[in-house]
Amino acid sequence: NAGVTQTPKFQVLKTGQSMTLQCAQDMNHEYMSWYRQDPGMGLRLIHYSVGAGITDQGEVPNGYNVSRSTTEDFPLRLLSAAPSQTSVYFCASSYSQWATDNEKLFFGSGTQLSVL
Amino acid sequence: RKEVEQDPGPFNVPEGATVAFNCTYSNSASQSFFWYRQDCRKEPKLLMSVYSSGNEDGRFTAQLNRASQYISLLIRDSKLSDSATYLCVSDRSNSGYALNFGKGTSLLVTP
Numbered sequence: 001n002a003g004v005t006q007t008p009k010f011q012v013l014k015t016g017q018s019m020t021l022q023c024a025q026d027m028n029h030e031y032m033s034w035y036r037q038d039p040g041m042g043l044r045l046i047h048y049s050v051g052a053g054i055t056d057q058g059e060v061p062n063g064y065n066v067s068r069s070t071t072e073d074f075p076l077r078l079l080s081a082a083p084s085q086t087s088v089y090f091c092a093s094s095y096s097q098w099a100t101d102n103e104k105l106f107f108g109s110g111t112q113l114s115v116l
Numbered sequence: 117r118k119e120v121e122q123d124p125g126p127f128n129v130p131e132g133a134t135v136a137f138n139c140t141y142s143n144s145a146s147q148s149f150f151w152y153r154q155d156c157r158k159e160p161k162l163l164m165s166v167y168s169s170g171n172e173d174g175r176f177t178a179q180l181n182r183a184s185q186y187i188s189l190l191i192r193d194s195k196l197s198d199s200a201t202y203l204c205v206s207d208r209s210n211s212g213y214a215l216n217f218g219k220g221t222s223l224l225v226t227p
Contacts, residue, residue, distance in 0.1 A: 033214065035217075040124075040219065041219065042118075042120075042203070042217045042218055042219035042220060043160070043203070043217040044217075045214050045215070048214055058214060090159055090160070104162050105162065105215065107159035107160055107161070108159060109158070109159050110157075110158075110159055
């Protein structure tokens, strides 16, 4: 199993450009999520999905869109990139949608995004 | 106020030392707690779950105090390889697997 695969690993955008960060998992996990990590801020939840066709907003959803058309894929779209979106983005997945089940949350290796 | 607060450190300790990290959480309805480890420029990885009864995994001991809304991690006999950032994590309660991450505590173990 490849686990959680994120692409690209690095990306530089100009303000106003759009792009999609890809996330795929091959573990048949129900739950997938996107976090961003900024210095001094910790990880903050952007959007999450508890199954195909179901998505919901996290703590910092503005400027991002997601969709979950298949169990495996959960892409994150930046509609019009802004310098404030410069960050490291992590995709994560878990078998169970409930943390109380203590199912492990698997993270992808991250995408370093810079918006100029 | 952030839901999970922890001392950012850095904690600089010599090899073999015992070091303890603490964190507090604000949501009394949170039910699940974890410690994650994150190496520089890498993804977080689960170190251990935290239970009210306390749990131990080799040199690592985690403890939860619900009354004080306080979580701790004790590392005994520190190794150079323990150098990393340790993230205190709670669930968001009633929101499935959405998690609240602390900002992390940086540990540097020196020879």
